[in-house]
Amino acid sequence: MSMNYNSLARDYAKHRRTHPEVLRHLIEDGRLTFASRILDVGCGTGNYAVAIEQAVGCECWGIEPSQEMMATAKARAASARFKEGRAERLDFADAFFDLVLSVDVIHHVEDRPAHYREAMRVLRPGGLLCTVTDSEDIIRHREPLSTYFPETIDVELGRYPKIQDLKQMMLESGFTAIREETVEFRHALTDIQRYRDKAFSSLHLISAEAFARGMQRLEADLRDKGSVPWWSRYLMLWGTKR
Numbered sequence: 001m002s003m004n005y006n007s008l009a010r011d012y013a014k015h016r017r018t019h020p021e022v023l024r025h026l027i028e029d030g031r032l033t034f035a036s037r038i039l040d041v042g043c044g045t046g047n048y049a050v051a052i053e054q055a056v057g058c059e060c061w062g063i064e065p066s067q068e069m070m071a072t073a074k075a076r077a078a079s080a081r082f083k084e085g086r087a088e089r090l091d092f093a094d095a096f097f098d099l100v101l102s103v104d105v106i107h108h109v110e111d112r113p114a115h116y117r118e119a120m121r122v123l124r125p126g127g128l129l130c131t132v133t134d135s136e137d138i139i140r141h142r143e144p145l146s147t148y149f150p151e152t153i154d155v156e157l158g159r160y161p162k163i164q165d166l167k168q169m170m171l172e173s174g175f176t177a178i179r180e181e182t183v184e185f186r187h188a189l190t191d192i193q194r195y196r197d198k199a200f201s202s203l204h205l206i207s208a209e210a211f212a213r214g215m216q217r218l219e220a221d222l223r224d225k226g227s228v229p230w231w232s233r234y235l236m237l238w239g240t241k242r
């Protein structure tokens with residue numbers, strides 16, 4: 001089921017920021033310097049392109065199919081550059097980028113092999129690809145999403161590609177040195193407005209009853225305990241263009 005990211009844009013910008021460990025690994029493992037040029041595919045409201053631009057000062061580009069998401073990105077940007085586009089067709093010259101990344105996007109991409117072929121084309125030799133996504137294990141153990149809204153698990157397993165399949169597509173597109181790492185961030189959550197606002201797309205894909213049930217438990221635990229555990233993990237899948 002596809003999401004309408006235009007209508008989600010406002011809530012997304014309000015609640016979803018960069019994951020600190022994802023950002024750190026993108027910069028360090030991506031070997032980014034002032035001289036690097038990066039592409040953030042499906043950049044949404046510009047979270048990663050803007051954060052990398054601010055932290056490293058390199059040339060950051062973002063592409064995004066939702067006009068509303070991109071309007072927010074453009075309004076936030078210091079000098080990051082954004083244009084409308086999709087992962088399957090990257091409107092850039094060959095060998096233009098040092099790093100092509102996407103965060104939480106690959107499950108939306110219909111033609112994933114086309115995306116990896118395009119990423120291979122626009123990377124310079126030695127350039128890096130990083131697909132940041134969720135593995136089955138991560139989906140099953142998300143806190144508080146999977147604990148309070150267990151109905152999201154099957155929804156998510158149905159729409160997220162398997163890591164093994166992504167690796168195979170990367171290999172078939174010519175990427176080498178494919179490796180994965182899981183990063184995590186724990187936090188005591190005291191503000192659950194992002195759940196009330198359904199800032200996570202899977203909350204739009206479960207029944208109204210399941211959502212209400214989960215919210216009721218979440219509100220009660222927050223009231224009783226003062227906070228609820230938040231465990232956010234991502235799998236970062238890296239490949240190199242030889």
Ligand SMILES: C[S@@+](CC[C@H](N)C(=O)[O-])C[C@H]1O[C@@H](n2cnc3c(N)ncnc32)[C@H](O)[C@@H]1O
Pocket residue numbers: 005016017041042043044045046047048063064065066069085086087088102103104105108109110
């Ligand atoms: C969960 S959001 C992630 C946004 C951003 N990467 C972030 O982490 O803040 C998913 C984004 O993927 C975009 N998207 C959906 N289909 C896409 C496609 N085929 N190519 C590129 N982006 C796509 C959506 O419009 C949305 O902005």
